[in-house]
Amino acid sequence: MGEKNTTAAGQSAQSEGGWQWCGQCERASRGGGGYSCGYDDCEGYIGTIWTWEYVRREHPYLPEVPERNVIYTLKK
Numbered sequence: 001m002g003e004k005n006t007t008a009a010g011q012s013a014q015s016e017g018g019w020q021w022c023g024q025c026e027r028a029s030r031g032g033g034g035y036s037c038g039y040d041d042c043e044g045y046i047g048t049i050w051t052w053e054y055v056r057r058e059h060p061y062l063p064e065v066p067e068r069n070v071i072y073t074l075k076k
């Protein structure tokens, strides 16, 4: 626990189109590489970041391709 990936090169692990969802701000973004939220005004970090693919598997009502700055609240 608390282990951090310090390899900067690993940040490019997600290919283009790799959307992620942030549990902190409930928005989808790209560019965080699965490690941090793609929005500067959010402190979401690994642990609250989920791949869009994973979130959609659990919540199939979500769109295949999300939009930026749209809040996607996950229904339980």
Ligand SMILES: [Zn+2]
Binding pocket: 022, 023, 024, 025, 026, 027, 037, 038, 039, 042, 043, 044
């Ligand atoms: Zn966020």
